[in-house]
Amino acid sequence: MKVLFWDARAGEMKVKVETQDDLWVLYNVIEKGDVVYAKTTRELKSEKTGSKRKSMVLGIRVEWAEFQPFTTRLRVHGIVIEHPKEYEVHGHHTVNVDIGDELKIIKEEWAEHQLERIKNAVEKSRLGxxxxxxxxxxxxxxxxxxxxxxxxxxxxxxxxxxxxxxxxxxxxxxxxxxxxxxxxxxxxxxxxxxxxxxxxxxxxxxxxxxxxxxxxxxxxxxxxxxxxxxxxxxxxxxxxxGVALKVLRDFSIVEEESLLSELLEKIATDPDKAVYGLDHVKKACEANAIEKLLVLDELLRSHEESLRREVEDLVRHAEQRKAKIKIFSSSYEAGLQLKNLGGIAALLRFKLPS
Incomplete structure (x- = not known):
């Protein structure tokens, strides 16, 4: 993630999304009542030209945010509070946020843990x-x-x-x-x-x-x-x-491959220090045993809401317990291998009690 602008007094931050992990961070930072400005499209009706979709920047007061199933997008939904003067836009609107997009977030007050999430995402993207x-x-x-x-x-x-x-x-x-x-x-x-x-x-x-x-x-x-x-x-x-985004994407794939190799080696040589499958990973999280959590993006975007919420809660709890989180892309080989293990796995700090 890249922070393009930050005004602590006004509570305004403009960011650029660079990885899937950044979308997860924003999902946990953006909350009801925030104001989000982003480039989007809106279908407008006219007696002369009929219905046409126009590109514009809208400001919305957030009501909810969620991952869109089967895509890499984060959907942010709310009430339109600001629009270009040349267009009349009212009511509700959903902004789709994807890798490469920029958006401005305005909060009445930024919590320390939210700023820490942003800071960690920025540090992670600094490759040199x-x-x-x-x-x-x-x-x-x-x-x-x-x-x-x-x-x-x-x-x-x-x-x-x-x-x-x-x-x-x-x-x-x-x-x-x-x-x-x-x-x-x-x-x-x-x-x-x-x-x-x-x-x-x-x-x-x-x-x-x-x-x-x-x-x-x-x-x-x-x-x-x-x-x-x-x-x-x-x-x-x-x-x-966009060469910087290509670089970040490639290094993210390398990180996925490295973590998966570490997991498979641990399963083969020290199986008590690795778990996979949702039930086993949940038990490890409850025991505060997770050092590194590997999650397939498909689980966080599942059309089954109960499964999606269960995985989201697990990831948040692991984060709170200082586990390293890596979201795997289902578009690459490492993600497909993780899918064969149930889509979620963890490397442990210590062996779980029998």
Missing amino acids: VILVALDDEDLAIGLLHDYGVEPIAESKLSLPGKMDPQARSQALERELSNVIGMLKEICSRHDIKVLIAAGPGFWKDLLADKLREGLKESKVKVYVEDASTGGMRGVHEALKR
Whole structure:
């Protein structure tokens, strides 16, 4: 999750949803009486044009929120209190919140545990990301923060002309060698896990190859993203294309695979320290024994309300007991394997009494 704006005195916070875990956090933060502003669509009727669905930002006073079955969406329902001047919108409305969406939440008073949830979600999304954008004229390095990109270095390449390809190639090698040296120091200082190479065509691919070769010992993962130009313009363009969300999605999948491997290994080698299936996990939660809880997203979006509420209560109780929670996507292999174990499992702090 990314906090885009926070005014403690006014009780206003604007956030960007980056993962499924963020949707779970918002589900537990947004409550009846809050005001939520978000981009949505609304069907409007006109005598001239008939019925048409229009895109707009609405403000609603929340009545309830729930996960929408069979989707990744969080549904927030309430009474419309503010709408664009050009449209007459009244009554109730439901906003669908999905990964990549932004919304503003206004509360009369934020509870400490709600702010703590947001803080933890923000910390979890901080991977340590550097963006490098290159073309035949400009190069820039930017460090990704919650609030934007901090320029670390910018330079003009001043390469020899294409009529002297050997001198041009040698000059480019020197420039890239200097960049690799600079990045090694930056990666170490800022605990960087991801490098994003951006630029037009040939340049981004060349940059990515050099980064992978020069930084292979640091185990930094290199991503490639299109941009029409180098320099800081290219850095910002790559971000607008959503590369940061791709990175977070990939790292979430890696985390799921790692946790599932840990669970399966524990089941095989130390079965008293792992449980799966709803009934067994509930007993472990009641005993305050859960260290890590693995939950399939389908359970939190089940069309069976009684099952959904039961799982929600279990996850909240585990959170209150300081368990680490990971919501698995049913779209990937680790989630499908967890589904075969009943969709919910836990790694335990200690063996449960017989």
